[in-house]
Amino acid sequence: MSTDALLSVANLTASVDEKTILHNVNLNVRAGETHVLMGPNGAGKSTMGHVIMGDPVYTVNEGTITFDGADITELSCDKRSRAGLFLSFQAPVEIPGVPLSSFLRATIAGRPGLEMKGKEFRRRVKELAAQLDMDTAYLNRELGVGFSGGEKKKVEMLQLLLLQPKLAILDETDSGLDVDALSVVSRGMDAYRASCDGSLVIITHNTRILEHLTVDRVHVMVGGRIVREDDASLIPWIDEHGFESFEREAAGTADER
Amino acid sequence: MDALTIKHASAMPAPTWSWLRMNDTKLEIPCDLERVRAVTVEADEALTETHASFEGAVAKLQERLDAERTGLEDTRACVRAAAREAEDLNDLDTPALSAYQLRATRDELANDVAAAFETGIGIDARSYLNFLAGGTVVLATEEGADEAAVVRVAGTAGGAAAASVDVVAAPNSTLDLTVSLDGNGEGSDAAGLIGSELRVFAGPRSHVNVCVYVTADAGFTALDDSGYVLDEGARVTVRHTVLGGAHTATGLAADLRGDTARMDVDTRYLACGEDTRDFNYIIRHHGRKTVSNMDANGVLTGTSKKVLRGTIDLIHGCKGSEGSERETVLLANQGVDNKTVPTILCDEDDVAGNHGATIGHVRPEQLFYLGCRGLSQEAAEALFVTAKLEDAALSAPDEQIRANVVRLGSALVDDFKDFEEELA
Numbered sequence: 001m002s003t004d005a006l007l008s009v010a011n012l013t014a015s016v017d018e019k020t021i022l023h024n025v026n027l028n029v030r031a032g033e034t035h036v037l038m039g040p041n042g043a044g045k046s047t048m049g050h051v052i053m054g055d056p057v058y059t060v061n062e063g064t065i066t067f068d069g070a071d072i073t074e075l076s077c078d079k080r081s082r083a084g085l086f087l088s089f090q091a092p093v094e095i096p097g098v099p100l101s102s103f104l105r106a107t108i109a110g111r112p113g114l115e116m117k118g119k120e121f122r123r124r125v126k127e128l129a130a131q132l133d134m135d136t137a138y139l140n141r142e143l144g145v146g147f148s149g150g151e152k153k154k155v156e157m158l159q160l161l162l163l164q165p166k167l168a169i170l171d172e173t174d175s176g177l178d179v180d181a182l183s184v185v186s187r188g189m190d191a192y193r194a195s196c197d198g199s200l201v202i203i204t205h206n207t208r209i210l211e212h213l214t215v216d217r218v219h220v221m222v223g224g225r226i227v228r229e230d231d232a233s234l235i236p237w238i239d240e241h242g243f244e245s246f247e248r249e250a251a252g253t254a255d256e257r
Numbered sequence: 258m259d260a261l262t263i264k265h266a267s268a269m270p271a272p273t274w275s276w277l278r279m280n281d282t283k284l285e286i287p288c289d290l291e292r293v294r295a296v297t298v299e300a301d302e303a304l305t306e307t308h309a310s311f312e313g314a315v316a317k318l319q320e321r322l323d324a325e326r327t328g329l330e331d332t333r334a335c336v337r338a339a340a341r342e343a344e345d346l347n348d349l350d351t352p353a354l355s356a357y358q359l360r361a362t363r364d365e366l367a368n369d370v371a372a373a374f375e376t377g378i379g380i381d382a383r384s385y386l387n388f389l390a391g392g393t394v395v396l397a398t399e400e401g402a403d404e405a406a407v408v409r410v411a412g413t414a415g416g417a418a419a420a421s422v423d424v425v426a427a428p429n430s431t432l433d434l435t436v437s438l439d440g441n442g443e444g445s446d447a448a449g450l451i452g453s454e455l456r457v458f459a460g461p462r463s464h465v466n467v468c469v470y471v472t473a474d475a476g477f478t479a480l481d482d483s484g485y486v487l488d489e490g491a492r493v494t495v496r497h498t499v500l501g502g503a504h505t506a507t508g509l510a511a512d513l514r515g516d517t518a519r520m521d522v523d524t525r526y527l528a529c530g531e532d533t534r535d536f537n538y539i540i541r542h543h544g545r546k547t548v549s550n551m552d553a554n555g556v557l558t559g560t561s562k563k564v565l566r567g568t569i570d571l572i573h574g575c576k577g578s579e580g581s582e583r584e585t586v587l588l589a590n591q592g593v594d595n596k597t598v599p600t601i602l603c604d605e606d607d608v609a610g611n612h613g614a615t616i617g618h619v620r621p622e623q624l625f626y627l628g629c630r631g632l633s634q635e636a637a638e639a640l641f642v643t644a645k646l647e648d649a650a651l652s653a654p655d656e657q658i659r660a661n662v663v664r665l666g667s668a669l670v671d672d673f674k675d676f677e678e679e680l681a
Contacts, residue, residue, distance in 0.1 A: 109636075
């Protein structure tokens with residue numbers, strides 16, 4: 001385990017309904033780094049994000065998750081968020097009856113350095129909305145209700161910029177987006193990196209979103225295992241060849257086991 | 258004053274199993290409350306200086322209804338059964354009627370609007386509220402006029418205060434009536450009572466819009482009782498916003514007597530801690546092509562309890578009428594007790610009645626999402642309460658009522674003042 005890692009996942013095995021999804025996974029992300037977690041559908045990438053964030057649906061059977069020097073394996077998700085972790089959802093949930101602005105105000109309440117009084121909060125949120133080309137009328141609408149896929153992703157980006165976490169896991173934030181929405185997400189990621197030099201773990205199976213990002217490390221996951229780690233040069237290779245060879249290799253290894 | 262209990266209040270017209278404990282409610286009036294005058298009425302003189310009366314308007318409607326009676330014999334079995342003094346072996350096709358059916362049939366035959374008049378909580382609460390009020394304010398519009406009025410009941414701890422208001426809307430007139438039931442305990446949890454008794458006669462093609470806000474602090478009991486009679490083509494919209502008060506009872510009964518009359522009721526409520534909320538809505542469709550809609554939307558937290566009875570009564574002869582009721586309630590805590598009783602009574606073929614209820618606990622994936630943004634279970638619960646309060650503040654009919662909502666919100670939620678600042 002790297003001692004200077006901001007996030008360190010060590011020998012992590014996790015399951016749901018007694019079915020093991022992640023097998024002895026290791027991942028180290030240092031402050032300010034951008035990592036990419038790639039792999040075919042069903043590889044366990046989203047599970048990885050959810051387990052790091054503390055989704056109670058999953059059981060950690062083995063291993064530890066250390067963040068910012070503290071073991072967070074047993075912490076509830078709200079405490080992990082307050083410690084500086086962020087997970088952007090592939091499919092953000094809808095919460096009827098709760099206006100977006102009320103929700104945003106609740107997310108920053110009690111966070112040292114982020115808490116803002118009424119008008120300042122409204123100004124800050126409007127500023128961020130403008131940065132993301134988002135209509136401020138959304139602020140008074142119920143969270144996620146009737147939002148298009150692109151609008152939901154903009155709301156996720158807005159939260160990323162508002163909360164300025166130390167490390168953000170973006171779970172397929174690019175999926176199902178058109179070119180315009182994709183550029184908004186890219187802009188959001190750039191603004192996040194520029195504003196607080198935070199770390200990023202980008203979960204994706206599409207290389208488009210990575211085109212203008214400086215990626216430090218690429219991890220390929222197949223069948224709940226990390227099967228390959230390399231630098232950014234792996235991205236164009238995957239773009240060219242896909243995941244087939246990794247899947248074949250993983251199947252071969254599984255047969256040996 | 259001594260402690261007082263009002264039994265069988267807010268009763269459903271057609272009761273269900275008694276063991277379900279939702280046919281009616283028992284209202285406990287706290288003891289040792291001082292009867293106080295704390296009612297202000299803000300209205301133009303044109304509205305209050307009037308010789309019109311609720312009884313007079315009903316009598317005039319009755320004259321017209323009597324003149325329209327066809328005199329044709331009603332041969333329905335229920336009518337024969339209601340008219341029969343004793344069982345007759347020669348007429349075994351006549352059904353036995355339940356106590357409710359017998360009363361309903363006799364009311365229908367009598368076609369007496371004044372005798373059938375009712376309010377949602379019931380006559381005992383009506384008498385008590387009228388006694389507290391001392392006198393009744395009559396707000397009557399002139400034909401074709403467009404008026405507005407505000408009635409404020411400002412309750413204090415240790416006091417019992419109520420308003421009694423009659424509305425008589427002349428043909429083609431419009432009246433916007435706001436009723437604020439505010440109980441300010443000034444930081445104390447001592448008991449207090451606030452209430453209002455409202456009778457509305459909506460004349461032909463009139464529009465009456467009533468908005469009631471209950472913003473009572475923790476020690477208060479609030480009683481909001483009302484009864485409506487709608488003449489031809491009248492449109493009444495009612496908005497009930499019940500945010501605070503240890504025990505609240507909201508009752509509304511409407512008689513859609515005239516053809517094409519329409520009633521829309523929108524209820525929004527919030528209950529926290531050990532609050533109890535009781536709602537009883539009865540809408541009776543007498544006229545042809547009448548329409549009613551009841552929409553309720555609420556949040557329950559803590560170990561609060563709520564009962565909502567909504568009865569749509571499609572009476573024989575109300576051809577082409579439609580009634581619908583819908584409720585959405587969010588249970589933000591496992592400890593809440595929620596009861597919803599939608600009832601549709603029907604004695605007419607050519608009608609439509611719809612009801613639906615969406616009752617939901619906060620789903621695990623919603624809680625996880627909120628958790629991922631730093632909100633614990635308690636903070637999530639507070640968010641639902643805050644959202645309800647903010648919505649109520651934003652749609653408050655005036656600044657004073659908005660200030661009442663903010664005061665209540667600040668007592669219930671830590672950071673509610675931030676919202677106030679944001680609004681400013």
